[in-house]
Amino acid sequence: MADVPFIVIGGYLGAGKTTLINSVLASDHGKRVGVLVNDFGDINIDAKLIQGNDGPLISLANGCVCCRLGNELGSGIDTLLNISPPLDALLVETSGVAYPAKIASYAKTWPGLSSGGTLVMADANRIQQLSLDKFVGSLVIEQLRQADRVLVTKLEKDNDWPSLQRWINAQAPDVSIMQSREFASQRLFEIPASNQSPVVSANVMFEAKTFTTSDSLELDDIKRWLISLPPEVHRIKGIFYNAHDPKHQWVIQGVGRQRTISTGEAWGNSPKQTEIVLIWPKSCTPRIPDGILG
Numbered sequence: 001m002a003d004v005p006f007i008v009i010g011g012y013l014g015a016g017k018t019t020l021i022n023s024v025l026a027s028d029h030g031k032r033v034g035v036l037v038n039d040f041g042d043i044n045i046d047a048k049l050i051q052g053n054d055g056p057l058i059s060l061a062n063g064c065v066c067c068r069l070g071n072e073l074g075s076g077i078d079t080l081l082n083i084s085p086p087l088d089a090l091l092v093e094t095s096g097v098a099y100p101a102k103i104a105s106y107a108k109t110w111p112g113l114s115s116g117g118t119l120v121m122a123d124a125n126r127i128q129q130l131s132l133d134k135f136v137g138s139l140v141i142e143q144l145r146q147a148d149r150v151l152v153t154k155l156e157k158d159n160d161w162p163s164l165q166r167w168i169n170a171q172a173p174d175v176s177i178m179q180s181r182e183f184a185s186q187r188l189f190e191i192p193a194s195n196q197s198p199v200v201s202a203n204v205m206f207e208a209k210t211f212t213t214s215d216s217l218e219l220d221d222i223k224r225w226l227i228s229l230p231p232e233v234h235r236i237k238g239i240f241y242n243a244h245d246p247k248h249q250w251v252i253q254g255v256g257r258q259r260t261i262s263t264g265e266a267w268g269n270s271p272k273q274t275e276i277v278l279i280w281p282k283s284c285t286p287r288i289p290d291g292i293l294g
Ligand SMILES: Nc1nc2c(ncn2[C@@H]2O[C@H](COP(=O)(O)OP(=O)(O)O)[C@@H](O)[C@H]2O)c(=O)[nH]1
Pocket: 011, 012, 013, 014, 015, 016, 017, 018, 019, 020, 046, 096, 121, 153, 154, 155, 180, 253, 254, 255, 260
């Protein structure tokens, strides 16, 4: 039986990893894929945001897959490898705080896996600024260096694409770079996997705060609270319940200063439960206003 390609999708918090996985799962590439999603924090919001996936999905919560999840990742891989008929590929979404090469190295030693390459996502509007951040800069640059291909998201007309490409290549010489709007899903299965060895630089510590309730939350209260959160909270994501629209989930997304609320999937049979996760570099110690948390 042929080994199954293990494709790693990395990149910093909010870069667009889950969005890419959703778009791959929704597109017509003819492959049966299994997905492993790691998320930082006690609740795996990303696993809940992956939509329309008829194939198997394994949720790995609570931490950075590269340092703490060895057994859970391994047993997730084995579960997916034991599916019959065999899957065509395994995709793993790393948490935004992980070093992707360490996870990609599983493919070298795990029976039944072959290396499917490492795609690292980079937010066109944040990557350069993040690289200068005293807490997370080295992690963000190391994530780029560990890529076989960098995929740039959120590119707008006013971004200087050639200059951004040059900048990425200065951090990660020779890496191939593409922009997400020109990236057909099929290309995910064609990443040239290199043989780079896992390099892990200084450990950056992150903290996550989780908020859950089964009470209905008012849209205006959520909006006020989101706006009041300081930018040191690098990532906000969650699903909330609003009794005015009892059928649908509402989705919160926050990356840097950008915050959005949108309607999500129907609740279906899942409990109408609000779950929100905030993530920040530990050393930042942001002041989190009580707002809805109170
Ligand atoms: N404009 C734009 N927004 C994007 C793109 N990719 C992701 N996003 C948004 O960025 C936020 C974070 O995306 P997500 O896929 O959850 O990032 P992850 O944390 O890396 O998994 C969400 O609000 C997405 O809708 C993109 O290519 N263009």
